[in-house]
Amino acid sequence: xxxxxxxxxxxxxxxxxxxxxTLIFFLSTKNTExxxxxxxxxxxxxxxxxxxCSPLVFFSFVGKVGSFAMLLTGIGLYIIIxxxxxxxxxxxxxxxxxxxxIAQAILxxxxxxxxxxAYFGGSxxxxxxxxxxxxxxxxxxxxxxxxxxxxxxxYSIVHSSLNQIIEDLRxxxxxxxxxxxxxxxxxxxxxxxxxxxxxxxxxxxxxSAFEREIKxxxxxxxxxxxx
Numbered sequence: 001x002x003x004x005x006x007x008x009x010x011x012x013x014x015x016x017x018x019x020x021x022t023l024i025f026f027l028s029t030k031n032t033e034x035x036x037x038x039x040x041x042x043x044x045x046x047x048x049x050x051x052x053c054s055p056l057v058f059f060s061f062v063g064k065v066g067s068f069a070m071l072l073t074g075i076g077l078y079i080i081i082x083x084x085x086x087x088x089x090x091x092x093x094x095x096x097x098x099x100x101x102i103a104q105a106i107l108x109x110x111x112x113x114x115x116x117x118a119y120f121g122g123s124x125x126x127x128x129x130x131x132x133x134x135x136x137x138x139x140x141x142x143x144x145x146x147x148x149x150x151x152x153x154x155y156s157i158v159h160s161s162l163n164q165i166i167e168d169l170r171x172x173x174x175x176x177x178x179x180x181x182x183x184x185x186x187x188x189x190x191x192x193x194x195x196x197x198x199x200x201x202x203x204x205x206x207x208s209a210f211e212r213e214i215k216x217x218x219x220x221x222x223x224x225x226x227x
Contacts, residue, residue: 074114130174147198183224
């Protein structure tokens with residue numbers, strides 16, 4: 001499944017769930033005047049659905065979650081506290097429903113901040129450096145691809161494989177783990193070797209070594225994508 005297909009599927013699932021909640025709302029409140037407590041309850045349900053689906057939505061556009069444990073903890077706490085607020089409002093413990101609305105709003109803002117930290121956590125400088133490393137890989141791969149395009153037709157399969165690798169590199173997410181740095185360094189070295197093989201190929205070099213290096217590069221990129 002391509003990235004575009006994955007995004008589309010996730011959005012379809014999200015919209016489908018939202019449509020079901022909307023349908024239930026209209027069927028259960030048909031021809032009835034909603035009280036403030038009922039409005040608070042349905043708004044809370046809608047927000048809880050959005051919170052539960054936040055990984056589904058954000059993962060589509062962002063990619064990897066920097067701290068999945070933090071995100072799950074935040075979701076769990078939000079749902080629990082929100083349910084407690086709904087129960088207290090419905091049994092009349094919260095006399096001023098406005099207080100419940102304010103509490104729900106504050107809770108949602110805190111969760112939104114947690115989502116940002118979970119997906120984009122870390123210093124801006126550190127993330128920029130990791131992103132720069134990936135951009136460097138992409139630029140080097142593009143340079144090698146340009147060299148391969150000048151080689152004879154017998155290198156067409158190698159060229160096709162490198163094009164797929166370049167596509168995979170486009171969707172790498174900046175990570176700060178030791179393993180991701182090690183793999184990126186190996187990918188960088190591999191791309192340098194490929195550049196040298198291109199120079200050798202122009203002089204009648206061995207294509208088998210070229211193909212072997214491409215396979216190694218594919219394996220490294222797959223491992224990096226899986227992180």
